[in-house]
Amino acid sequence: MGKVLMKGNEVLAEAAVHADCRYYFGYPITPQSELVAYMARRLPEVGGLFLQAESEIAAINMVYGAASTGVRVMTSSSSPGFSLKQEGISYLVGSELPAVIVNIVRGGPGLGNIQPAQSDYFQVTKGGGHGDYHIPVLAPSTLQEIVDLTMDAFDIADKYRSPVIIMGDGMLGQMMEPVEFKEKVESKQFDKSWATTGTRGDGGPKIITSLELDADSLEKRNTLLQKKFAEMKEQEVRYETYCTEDADYIIVAYGTVARIAMNAINKARETGLKIGLIRPISLWPFPEKPFEETRKRVKGYISVEMSAGQMIEDVRLAVNGHAPVDFYGRTGGVVPTQEEIYEKIITVAGGLKYEHENGI
Amino acid sequence: MSMKTVFERTTGLTEKPTHYCPGCTHGLIHRLVGEVLEEMDILEDTIGVAAVGCSVLSYEYFNCDMTQAAHGRAPAVATGIKRVLPNRFIFTYQGDGDLASIGISEIIHAAARGEKITVIFVNNAIYGMTGGQMAPTSLIGQKTATTPDGRNASVQGLPIRVSEMLATLDGSAYIERVSTHDVPHILKAKKAIRKAFETQKQGLGLSLVEVLSTCPTNWGLDPHESLDWVRDAMIPVYPLGVYKNEAGGN
Ligand SMILES: Cc1ncc(C[n+]2csc(CCOP(=O)(O)OP(=O)(O)O)c2C)c(N)n1
Ligand code: SF4
Numbered sequence: 243m244g245k246v247l248m249k250g251n252e253v254l255a256e257a258a259v260h261a262d263c264r265y266y267f268g269y270p271i272t273p274q275s276e277l278v279a280y281m282a283r284r285l286p287e288v289g290g291l292f293l294q295a296e297s298e299i300a301a302i303n304m305v306y307g308a309a310s311t312g313v314r315v316m317t318s319s320s321s322p323g324f325s326l327k328q329e330g331i332s333y334l335v336g337s338e339l340p341a342v343i344v345n346i347v348r349g350g351p352g353l354g355n356i357q358p359a360q361s362d363y364f365q366v367t368k369g370g371g372h373g374d375y376h377i378p379v380l381a382p383s384t385l386q387e388i389v390d391l392t393m394d395a396f397d398i399a400d401k402y403r404s405p406v407i408i409m410g411d412g413m414l415g416q417m418m419e420p421v422e423f424k425e426k427v428e429s430k431q432f433d434k435s436w437a438t439t440g441t442r443g444d445g446g447p448k449i450i451t452s453l454e455l456d457a458d459s460l461e462k463r464n465t466l467l468q469k470k471f472a473e474m475k476e477q478e479v480r481y482e483t484y485c486t487e488d489a490d491y492i493i494v495a496y497g498t499v500a501r502i503a504m505n506a507i508n509k510a511r512e513t514g515l516k517i518g519l520i521r522p523i524s525l526w527p528f529p530e531k532p533f534e535e536t537r538k539r540v541k542g543y544i545s546v547e548m549s550a551g552q553m554i555e556d557v558r559l560a561v562n563g564h565a566p567v568d569f570y571g572r573t574g575g576v577v578p579t580q581e582e583i584y585e586k587i588i589t590v591a592g593g594l595k596y597e598h599e600n601g602i
Numbered sequence: 603m604s605m606k607t608v609f610e611r612t613t614g615l616t617e618k619p620t621h622y623c624p625g626c627t628h629g630l631i632h633r634l635v636g637e638v639l640e641e642m643d644i645l646e647d648t649i650g651v652a653a654v655g656c657s658v659l660s661y662e663y664f665n666c667d668m669t670q671a672a673h674g675r676a677p678a679v680a681t682g683i684k685r686v687l688p689n690r691f692i693f694t695y696q697g698d699g700d701l702a703s704i705g706i707s708e709i710i711h712a713a714a715r716g717e718k719i720t721v722i723f724v725n726n727a728i729y730g731m732t733g734g735q736m737a738p739t740s741l742i743g744q745k746t747a748t749t750p751d752g753r754n755a756s757v758q759g760l761p762i763r764v765s766e767m768l769a770t771l772d773g774s775a776y777i778e779r780v781s782t783h784d785v786p787h788i789l790k791a792k793k794a795i796r797k798a799f800e801t802q803k804q805g806l807g808l809s810l811v812e813v814l815s816t817c818p819t820n821w822g823l824d825p826h827e828s829l830d831w832v833r834d835a836m837i838p839v840y841p842l843g844v845y846k847n848e849a850g851g852n
Binding site for chain 1: 647680686
């Protein structure tokens with residue numbers, strides 16, 4: 243299959259179809275409405291079902307119902323709608339149901355606006371709903387990566403019986419790039435004997451629930467969940483590094499911001515400044531290894547985000563006091579430019595240039 | 603002399619003893635649903651959705667596959683299941699706080715879409731599980747934990763008549779309100795539940811049976827007085843009868 247030129251939101255939808263997702267429940271919201279419309283048109287073509295729910299609350303609970311039958315199912319939304327899904331997401335975790343949930347983040351808080359943002363980082367990585375839980379969060383930065391991560395997201399969901407979040411921003415959703423949909427080599431088989439599809443032929447009734455009235459039993463259930471999260475932390479960490487080997491300073495950025503940061507890094511390198519990039523792809527589990535490998539030799543890190551500083555908390559934890567962590571961010575839907583990031587690099591690392599030039 | 607079996611436990615229910623208070627009609631309504639599922643021979647093809655309320659543990663009592671939903675969201679969960687498995691029987695079992703308050707949006711839209719599911723709606727005019735607070739179905743003047751002086755229309759508004767309201771939606775196919783206060787009415791309630799599942803079988807749209815039920819514990823009445831209260835106080839506000847019958851017949 244060759245490359246096709248598509249919009250980010252539609253790429254995500256088509257990738258889900260390629261991953262054998264046949265059920266979608268959602269509610270329209272900008273800037274991800276193309277995803278909803280694409281599913282409405284595409285799913286019936288492949289024998290699937292698209293249903294526009296009356297709200298995001300209903301949509302996530304329809305996802306819960308469909309997931310309980312063992313099929314691959316997805317919903318998508320943007321920040322205000324994603325907030326409404328939190329209760330349902332907590333129930334999906336509690337009942338151990340697989341599903342893929344997309345958040346194409348826009349400016350907040352409140353109704354905010356429809357411009358690109360990363361201000362839901364806390365919400366997606368630190369729980370969001372009630373209870374002690376984590377969900378794998380994947381943050382693509384190119385349209386091809388949307389394809390690959392969306393396909394992986396469904397496998398991760400099935401493997402762990404857990405919801406998985408794909409987090410993007412409006413810029414990624416709206417941009418067009420050529421992508422290639424690779425046919426799946428082989429469908430991985432996942433055990434679905436837990437699915438409530440009726441008892442015909444399989445003995446006694448099955449129950450899907452997150453309720454456990456007895457404290458000791460609920461603690462046991464939580465312990466099992468924590469084991470699962472620990473396994474995810476072992477197995478599902480993804481990141482990319484760029485020019486970190488000799489770097490004096492390392493920028494940390496994800497999603498579209500990482501693309502802009504990379505240009506700023508190239509410009510800085512042209513002037514002789516040794517700047518690198520760590521790009522977390524899984525926001526949870528957060529990649530700690532690239533920090534462990536660099537934190538003793540670099541002079542510092544700069545977290546660059548489309549938020550007032552959220553990922554920086556995880557960066558600080560990963561750096562663990564070994565080096566200073568600086569920050570540059572824009573909020574409200576303002577996208578940081580390459581020049582701004584370059585300026586920040588100069589402010590933080592510019593002294594080095596002076597040192598180099600004067601042979602200090 | 604040989605003994606004749608006159609009453610048997612329905613296979614529609616598990617053997618687990620229920621946790622309901624003495625005189626509560628939740629258990630009785632469970633039995634009616636269980637008997638209907640058994641008699642229609644559809645237990646193996648049925649998936650029930652338990653709601654949040656005193657009946658939250660109904661997933662342990664119904665002898666079929668069960669999924670537990672968040673408070674009020676059972677019709678959305680049922681929609682998700684039915685859309686994937688159109689040939690299975692899907693039912694929800696919801697209280698009046700669950701369905702008529704927090705979940706009013708989900709039930710209205712499930713009815714509007716004509717979801718081919720069956721809803722067992724237990725109206726006991728109060729929140730049982732959380733300790734007897736006002737429900738949208740509480741009667742004017744009814745004393746509850748959150749209306750200590752009685753429900754006052756000018757402050758707390760007026761009771762919602764769910765059956766009448768949902769009957770106005772074109773997607774609903776069978777709607778009947780029944781009661782559990784005496785044996786003839788219980789038998790009628792069972793017939794209504796049967797009819798609701800038959801409606802689902804025919805794929806006509808949403809079927810709902812509103813069952814007037816007791817909560818002696820939170821009403822502050824004994825079981826017998828509770829049955830009388832259903833008859834004398836509730837039925838005048840919630841008239842029994844068939845509100846929608848797309849299948850025809852009775
Ligand atoms: C989101 C949420 N809000 C509130 C509650 C607390 N809660 C549990 S059951 C219930 C009311 C149940 O009343 P009803 O549906 O009438 O059922 P009954 O207990 O009377 O059978 C409430 C408010 C909850 N579990 N979840
Ligand atoms: S509190 Fe009321 S509704 Fe709940 S089990 Fe007891 S009597 Fe029944």
